[in-house]
Amino acid sequence: MLPLPPEKRQVSPFFVFYLITSAQIGMGILSLPRYIVKSAGQDAWIAIIITALSIHVILWMVYQILNKGTNDITVTHKELFGKWLGGLLSLALIVYLLLVAASTLRGYIEMIQVWIFPQLDTWYMALILSALVYVYVIGGFRVVVGICCLSFIFNFPLIVTLWFPLQDAQFSHLFPVFDHSAAEILSASKKMTLYFSGFETIFFFYPFIKNARSSQKWAQYGAAFTTFIYLAVTIISIMYFNKNQLIQTIWPTITLWKVVDFPFLERFEYLNLAIWLFNILPSTCLFIWAATRGIKQLFTVKQKHSLIVLLVIISVAAVLLKDREQIQQLNTMLSSVSFYVMYAYIPFVFFYQLIKSKVRKTL
Template sequence: MIKYTNNQITFMQYIFLIHGAQLGVGLLTLPRELAEKAGTDGWIALVIGWLFSTLASLIIIQVMKNYPNGTIIDLVTHYFGKWIGKIAAFIFALYFAFLGSIVFIREGLFIQFWVLPQTDLFILLFLLSIPSYMIVRNNITILGRYAELVFFMTTWMLFFYFSPLKEAHWLHLLPIIKEGWKPILTAAKTTIFSFLGFEIAFFLYPFLQKKQKASIGIVIANTLTLAVYIIVTIVAFSFYSPDEITQYKEPTINLLKIVEFRFLERLEIVFLSIYIFVISTTVLPLFFATVFCTTQLFGKQDHSKYVVWLLLLNLVYVFFLPQSFGRNTQLQKGVEPISLIIGYAFPLCLWGYLWFYSRIKRRALK
């Protein structure tokens, strides 16, 4: 029996949901982080990160083909039993809730720092919680439509990054691999984490209308993310000197300060205000996956009340514990090993088990 036929997403929505879950706030700081570890060769690490994320994504699709009409929770329950399925639902719910909260709070911190410095972070997150609830309380189809809308609504923003190229110094990028492969491989860990978000495919696969296109769709999503990262990173590396770029917390935003219009000042503020929509396409799928896993854990159908509790917990946390970029970064670094396990190690191990299980089953039937 197909459980999710009433809430399906198109091929395009599938791509934009995965791409949106990957992009997020990481783009704002990524050029600096790469420059600190690998200098202007950091863009090579992006290609390595794309390669690993694409391989892991394709493994996820191969895993889900073993149970095409269910999510990863249904698959684990089918092969390992009810209680292991409950444990998997709990772990995934905790993981997505923690990761989504980190990005959600960082989104508020960026707004507070760049746009509304006099406004309390609690107020900002409360205001962000209202539209978040309105979208996440609906089904995955609405979330897919939102991701599709935001993609086409914000794609034009990328073209502003070609403006600083008129003052670019391409010699900053030369020579290539100037310090060897060790710094590049060190930076590759950062890029591998930057591509995380593709694991949302564990929950998108059963909703996809044309499942035969799942593999090409997830490759396109990863490649779109790579294209955005590469463009912004190379522009930043060619505009700033290798030492100068490390002095800016968010060089991606600072780049826009040189873009001027007669009718508009502080373009970077307008840019960030619109970029909030892009960040939301990271937060909302993570929140949806959280409440979806919670409903699976408790055997419920309606997930809307869990969205309320999730947002309230975030607000209570921010209200009682003062937040800062430093604290948020520490939490992000703390979740990185878990993300690598769930995004890369877990799919590989599960795929190996299912492959071995299917071979044994076929031999038993002979």
């Protein structure tokens, strides 16, 4: 077990807000409306609210687990399940974060290839993005926090651009409300789990937060802000497109940007796609940093050494994903995995720790 980081390497609790929003809002928001409308139609916004409420409960469980521990999740796993089983659980969580990072990286590359540079080689873009991730992650956790804060500042003005498609939106597309069955809405909610994933990185950066217990409210605020953004994008997409158009549009959010019209800028979506780099870069850095931190805890390997290996792995994974079908298969698999991480693994650890602590008190 590594010692707790010194105070000079820690950050204030309110930075958790930026870490959560950066981890959750990534490539998913560009295609979000399409996937949940397939299941719940115009009631898709209800599925977002249901998932969001459950995420707040899961976040509370995460903090309860960490507050009762003595370090990060790798140490908690070891204390609860022993060296070997606890190590396997930690390793599985690290692999999950790496898969999410690879999916984010490949998703952005695909978007650039489709919208801007069709002849761009995947390996070339993967190399550039990996180099950028290396530069930030090698600087340590505080540098990763800094890029997450900058990401929020750069991307927040994009919310204002949603006003343009609203001018041609049809409010009637939202009706009738509750027109779909509970099973259909819950199916859409299940798909939402991948879009809310990313907060699991708290398991690794918790010791780097000053007075970490007090940071829970900022984590909850971050999840609430993510919910607001998802609701806004989904509701505007439903009102702007009809249902069939929305289902057939792979990236509805990018299509909404095509409506934005400035006299000094002809193709606003191109600018947004470039700015979106500051959205996927922080989340990828955070996932990779969390993975290297976990490996350092498990195997006492320096983060700068494991960082290079992990970046090579996700770059190769990105290159091996040749087309949209393979990318979609990875995302579908990750959606199922994230569902079980959130609603099976986290509650299991929470209740196991709770029961074990009560048993100890009675002995």
